[in-house]
Amino acid sequence: MQESSSVVELANRLRGEVDRYSPGGKLPSSRALVERFRVSPVTVSRALAQLAAEGLVVTRPGAGAFRAGPRTPLVAQGDTSWQEVALSADGAADLVPRTVDASGVVVCLAAPPPGVIEFSGGYPHPTLQPEKAMAAALSRAGRRPGAWGRPPLDGLPELRSWFARGIGDTVTAADVLISAGGQSALTTALRALAPPGAPVLVESPTYPGMLAIARAAGLRPVPVPVDADGVKPALLADAFRATGARVFVCQPLFQNPTGAVLSAERRPEVLRIARAAGAFVVEDDFVRRLVHEDSGPLPRPLAADDPDGVVVHVASLTKATSPSFRVGALAARGPVLERLRAIQVVDTFFVSRPLQEATLELVGSPAWPRHLRTLSAELRGRRDAMTAGLRLHLPELALPHIPSGGYHLWLRLPEGADETALHSAALRAGVALTPGRAYFSAEPPAAHVRLSFAAVAGTAEITEGLRRLRTACDEALGAAETVRHTPPGL
Structure with a gap:
């Protein structure tokens, strides 16, 4: 049984037993619950945390868990029907109505x-997640001098250098911004590159999370078909001419959902077509570290072969680590980098420094x-x-x-x-x-x-x-x- 299922089941059983205790009464110890329900200490800890979040128990470090006192009666629900009018009117004048569909x-x-x-x-x-290595990295990171201070807005220089080396020898730390995962980086990129109402070219099929970002920003996704060799250049050129789009979002490596890899013949064509259209290519390089054992040499990121600043590169460590290890990077050249930086600072200020320090500890360890x-x-x-x-x-x-x-x-x-x-x-x-x-x-x-x-x-x-x-x-x-x-x- 999965850990999450065990936590839910244990929380349900304990929830049904809490009423047996008077307010302030002590529940059985964690060890007793482990032995009784034959679950791990982690499961017990998470189940008690769930009950504490619901206000049913109070946990006291070193003392145990206790039934909480009487709860304050719920406040009567108000009438929120007015919000339907307000939210509908919000986008009435938009060229492309914003739709937030997750x-x-x-x-x-x-x-x-x-x-x-x-x-x-x-x-x-x-x-498949490096849980022990991540835990050790977090522990070491928390003891680093200055680990709990304010980080540089662009990210720690050592981490920016590490991401730059992973992209290619033509990219430097000065071209990189640390982001809170790939989804955040894609959101920043689309906001920076396309105004509301504009078309944005996307692979078809493509990642639903990117489509959701585009529509929430009031952009109009325009599909360009892909096959086993990636996006079709002739159709990409046609789409640029027909729409006047200035952005194309793609996943050249192990595309989601088809798994396609942009062929060596098409890679320079995609860059040439975008450059001729005066457009940016947002390269979502999201699973480079999820290569299979029998794969041959991987192609370099498009950004590594782009001297003209056409590519805005997005990378992330999340897929190779954990859903909660949300660290990624944006890489770009030229004036667009300043716009990306400004939007990211306004949206998030900066990425948690302890998490950045933990990332350096993790990728620099033999465990990585x-x-x-x-x-x-x-x-x-x-x-x-x-x-x-x-x-x-x-x-x-x-x-x-x-x-x-x-x-x-x-x-x-x-x-x-x-x-x-x-x-x-x-x-x-x-x-x-x-x-x-x-x-x-x-x-x-x-x-x-x-x-x-x-x-x-x-x-x-x-x-x-x-x-x-x-x-x-x-x-x-x-x-x-x-x-x-x-x-x-x-």
Whole structure:
């Protein structure tokens, strides 16, 4: 059972027992709860913290947990219906109405219900995260001189240099800004490069979180199709001419969701086309460290081969570490760097210095290269287990491309299939997947689903998840086939 499920179950059981104690009464010790419920001390600690957050218990270090006193009655709810008018009127004059829709992101961020296998996750399973190394890095970082002081606005110089070296020898620390993860960096980049109402070119399909950023900023995402070699240059040039866009957002390495890698032939073409259009390329290099063990040499980031400042590069450590290790970087050249810096300072001031110090401790430790090697091997094993299982048990789900990096597979459903129906059937069968609709900024050419092989505990869980998915496909796709072959009027 996953740790999060154990915490929820223990909190529920303790919640039902709190009333047995009088206000101020002491609950059983943590050791007693560990022995009674056969869970880990961490689970007990987190369950008690949940009850404390709800105001049911009070924890006192060294003394234990106690039932809280009587709670203050809830204040009567007011009438908030007026907000519908205010929020609707807010964007009435916008050229492109702003829409704040996080549904496509929440699917990848929200933990599924207990017992449901997570093929929808956007982050590696805790067993793939360097938890011990991160804990040790945080401990060492907290003792560094000045670790709790105010950091430089652009980020610690040593960390900026580390990110610059990872991009290429043409990038220096002076070109880099430290950000609070990749999502924050993308938000800053789009705000800096495109005014509200402007078109922004995006790959199709593409990352739903980026589409959400664009729409929340009042931008108009315009799709440019990709294939196994990345974005199609001729269509990119056509889109620039047709829209007058000044920004193209792409993921040249292990693209989300297709897993495509921009080919060596297309890389200079993309830069040339953007430069001729007077446009920026936002390069979201989000999974460079999630390369699989059998991958060949990786292409350099586009930013490494860009002397003219066309590329605004976004990098992040989050995917290779933990969802909560939110450290990333923006890299750019020329006047745009000052605009990026100004927007980031206004939005966030700076990234937590202890977290930056911990990042330096982590990536400078012997544990870091060991973790990356282990992660690379594990991802390959899980990818192979999922692809083999799909071919054997679910051949009707088309897998056009097997990536050599990243954490997911992109599957095309049979003609006439309903991905929403499959998603619902899968949840009933006990497996969570990601419907493909959210990855398209316009009408999708077919129904798709994305399956993550990194968010599960291992290959045994992949096998069980595919067994459950077979049941869901029999229900959802079988029903669609019946409807498709039923004569009209019956």
